[in-house]
Amino acid sequence: MQGAIHTALALAVLIAAAVLPGCTEVPGPEETEEFNRTVSVEPGSGLAVVNRNGGVNVSAWEEDYVAVTAVKRTVYGRTELAKVGIEVTEGDPLRIETVHTGMNVRASVDYTILLPSGVVLQRVESSNGPIELSGVRTAGTELRTSNGPVVVNGAPSGDIAAVSSNGGIALRGVEGYVTAKTSNGGITVEDCGGVAGLQTSNGPISAEISAVRGDVTVSSSNGGIALRFAEGLNARVVATTSNGRVAVHDLPLRVGESTGTSVTGSLGDGGPTITVTTSNGGIDLSGL
Template sequence: MSLTHPLAAAVAAVLLWAPLAAQTQVIQPIKAEKTTETRTVPLAAGSTLKVKNVNGFIHVEAWDRDEVQFTGEFKPSSRDEQVKVVLESGKNGLEIRGEYPKHNGWGSYQGPQCQMTLKVPRRVVSSLETVNGEVALSGTRGAASLTTVNGGVRAMDLGDSLQATTVNGAVTLERVQGGLTIQTVNGTIKGTGLDGLGRGVKAETVNGTIHLQIAGLKGHLTATTLNGGITFKAKGAEQVEVAKRRVTATFPGGDQDIHLSTVNGAITLD
């Protein structure tokens, strides 16, 4: 009895059920000069997108296609090095990361840069992270995490929960629907057209003002500051307590927590 046919069938079955291997593209300009590179890779709606950078902004805008268009604006280092950008697709989504040369030693050195601009499917779960540069996201309908150190964070027309974090920069939000967690150290927090959708709103800074416009306030408000005033529209509020540096209130109809905190700055809630 021949084993050839059953063996071939078994191998075919293994290949059929094996997970798809990751597909990788690498972008690294050869010449030591400013240049722009563009790549397009497929990404199904509802997938996860991770973008990591170091020196350069990350700007992401939604479009109605099941693919990601990446555009990188490259600038070489003072030693003619270029950033290597890796685009890695797998069963869990797409990861785009900038890999930077290591630098040791003394003397003046200016590292390479890559400014990243992307167009992505509207329904995507996003994690965007850089160190030196702004992070901006608009138009998506999935949960998002935006992180930088030296730069601002901007978000516009989002339809799910958002976590936005920076150290030296402002956070600016427009028309964000979903739970919010916002943190900065040296910067203001400003948001218009917000709605926590019952999932809560948390905004914290140290050196900066907080000014938020939240639709249909429902839940428990706590606002604290050390050096600055607190202003909010108390119409319909219950259990209002006003102290020198702290205000608490309850808005009937929901149980979400609205927590606003700064040290050096005023708080305004519309």
């Protein structure tokens, strides 16, 4: 009898826990909380953003201060939102960071940041979520997310290095040199100042090669590669695929060797080597 009573009591406790308001073990309606802050900054100063879980969107505007909007999100109750803090540390660089104040936090933060055109974005990190830039000034800027795409539409005056563990990378209108690396996703490069290296483990690559300043590798473990070379580019090109064909068209490439699955040749006066490789897919080389 006593065992039966204990069993009944335990079952009653479980049922009560499941129906009590605020229970956070079962996902429910999304709860949100918004954070807003403006910060005065000096022209030429820098910005760094570190997010733990969520997206980061940074774009330029005409005002002379930084505007930060952060939206916390969770489906596990408002107590989870209280475990997430937004820290804004003034200085050069200005630092915006997501801070977890509790254990096993089940909440994300999405940032929207408006940046004066004279401020340099130095770095953006996110553990899980997309990174998007528009018209932001860069200078050796690092963009890194562990799970999500990286998209840049316009970045005056500097280089960008973009990394994603799982997501596509699209870089357009970057005035400097670009580097892109992802473990799983495609890479697109258009209207950029130059290419320093492109690599994906699984996905296609489509890129305009306007300039190089040293040897460059463009590689995919599984996907086709299409490169369009600028007129007047001086470089040596070595393209190889394990399973596919290498095609050259509308390109003044002086071919030294061609086997169908590989092509070696020179553009202009030759120069740094652009090595293009894929394990499974075709390679298309053409002019801009």
